[in-house]
Amino acid sequence: MSIESAPTRPAVPFTKGHGTQNDFVLVPDLDGARGLTDAQVRFLADRRGGIGGDGVIRVVPTRCAEESEVRALADEAEWFMDYRNADGSRAEMCGNGTRVFVAYLLREGLASGPEAAIATRAGVKVARVSEGENGEPSYAVDLGPWRVTHADTVGAQGYDTLVALPGLEPLPGMSLDLGNPHVVIALPDTADLMDLDLTTAPVLNPAPESGANVELVQPLGPGHLQMRVHERGVGETRSCGTGAAAAALALMTWSGAPHDNEVWRVDVPGGTLHVRALPGQRVELAGPAVLVADGVVETPRD
Ligand SMILES: N[C@@H](CCC[C@H](N)C(=O)O)C(=O)O
Numbered sequence: 001m002s003i004e005s006a007p008t009r010p011a012v013p014f015t016k017g018h019g020t021q022n023d024f025v026l027v028p029d030l031d032g033a034r035g036l037t038d039a040q041v042r043f044l045a046d047r048r049g050g051i052g053g054d055g056v057i058r059v060v061p062t063r064c065a066e067e068s069e070v071r072a073l074a075d076e077a078e079w080f081m082d083y084r085n086a087d088g089s090r091a092e093m094c095g096n097g098t099r100v101f102v103a104y105l106l107r108e109g110l111a112s113g114p115e116a117a118i119a120t121r122a123g124v125k126v127a128r129v130s131e132g133e134n135g136e137p138s139y140a141v142d143l144g145p146w147r148v149t150h151a152d153t154v155g156a157q158g159y160d161t162l163v164a165l166p167g168l169e170p171l172p173g174m175s176l177d178l179g180n181p182h183v184v185i186a187l188p189d190t191a192d193l194m195d196l197d198l199t200t201a202p203v204l205n206p207a208p209e210s211g212a213n214v215e216l217v218q219p220l221g222p223g224h225l226q227m228r229v230h231e232r233g234v235g236e237t238r239s240c241g242t243g244a245a246a247a248a249l250a251l252m253t254w255s256g257a258p259h260d261n262e263v264w265r266v267d268v269p270g271g272t273l274h275v276r277a278l279p280g281q282r283v284e285l286a287g288p289a290v291l292v293a294d295g296v297v298e299t300p301r302d
Contacts (some may be wrong), residue, residue: 009298014044014051015104017291019096020239021270025053026104029082032064037302038088044299045086051297054237057097058082059104062119070119072168077119079105085233092121093179095241099139099289102127107291120177132288140286142278143245148253149175158253163214164203165196173204173214174250178283181212181232182246186219186254191284193218193228198236217247225251226267238270245283248275 012034015026025044027036036044036058043050060082063073070080081101083094101118105111106129117126125141133137152159159172162166163185173183183204187193193216202214211232219225227247229240248264266273276284 009168009300010040011296012044012299013296014294015291016051016053016293016295017104017289018264018270019099019241019289020268020273020287022055022096022237022239022241023053024055024057024094024097025051025099026057026059028108029058029060029064030110031161032060034058036084038084039302040299041084041088042086044297050299051295054086054231054234055091055094055097056084057094057101058084059101059110065119067121070121073119073124074224074232076124077117079110080119083120085231086235087233089233091119091233092144092179093125093242094242095122095141095143095178095238095245095285096287096289098125098127098141098143098241098285099287100291102129102139102141103137103289103291120179136288139289140276140284141241141243143178143283143285145177146176146245146249146283147281147282149181158250161208162205164205165198165216166200167197168240170205174253175208175212176246176249178242178246180242181208181210182215182243183208183212183288184215184217184247184250186251187216189218193226196228198228198230201230201235205300213243213246215240215243215247215250217251219251220267223263224265224267231243239268239273239289241273241285243299244268244273245275245285247279247284252277 062080127141161173162170173185244266252258273287
């Protein structure tokens with residue numbers, strides 16, 4: 001095949017952004033005509049052959065979403081965060097992604113703020129932007145309802161899963177639903193969180209049907225914890241917003257029950273997040289969002 005006759009590769013505009021270094025490639029699809037194949041998502045997320053990110057977010061009108069349950073949200077939220085993990089799989093929610101998505105909408109004049117409602121596969125989420133302590137914008141997102149997944153079967157401590165990690169005895173974990181699935185494990189004081197090998201996925205027993213994001217946590221003091229995470233569809237990431245919320249809620253639950261408006265600081269390798277237990281079994285996540293670059297990339301077709 002001559003170079004002249006090589007098929008053209010679709011040119012895709014993108015913005016690279018991150019929230020506490022959980023990084024995303026955002027692709028505007030403002031009339032819903034573009035779509036993204038799994039291969040295009042994997043290419044965009046590829047750190048060597050593509051742009052690089054833990055996830056890919058298509059910015060698309062809610063009325064153009066493929067899923068009818070999402071289209072039904074169009075009256076409440078104009079824009080849909082079509083979230084895909086780096087392996088191409090679809091996720092219901094991404095806490096850090098919601099902040100970056102709203103930062104993008106505001107920058108592009110697609111929303112006016114200070115409050116913006118966005119559609120996700122786990123319902124409508126409302127974000128409020130304000131000036132953070134460092135003078136940079138801070139985004140607080142009502143992540144909506146949460147629950148301990150196996151509430152009917154759990155023991156007094158709420159453990160329902162055993163988690164195997166390289167070099168450690170199996171540890172008990174608690175499953176939580178934040179729109180997407182999480183298993184939170186409190187590490188013993190004797191284990192060094194930073195030393196854990198998360199290059200392979202922790203093995204869960206029983207294995208959840210749709211997989212899970214796994215958070216390893218250690219309390220650092222009252223209302224303060226540190227966490228590492230292995231994300232479903234990605235691998236270890238430097239932060240996970242819904243994971244930070246799950247971790248804080250698990251610790252609140254283990255020490256009784258969350259109090260209304262109780263706030264926890266969550267330190268992750270990529271920065272710091274704050275989690276607030278809202279009245280009515282809801283939860284809020286607050287943190288930064290940064291847009292770092294814009295460009296156009298030629299992608300494979302499929
Ligand atoms: N990083 C995200 C979660 C992204 C989706 C997750 N990997 C899943 O498959 O559920 C966050 O900030 O919440």
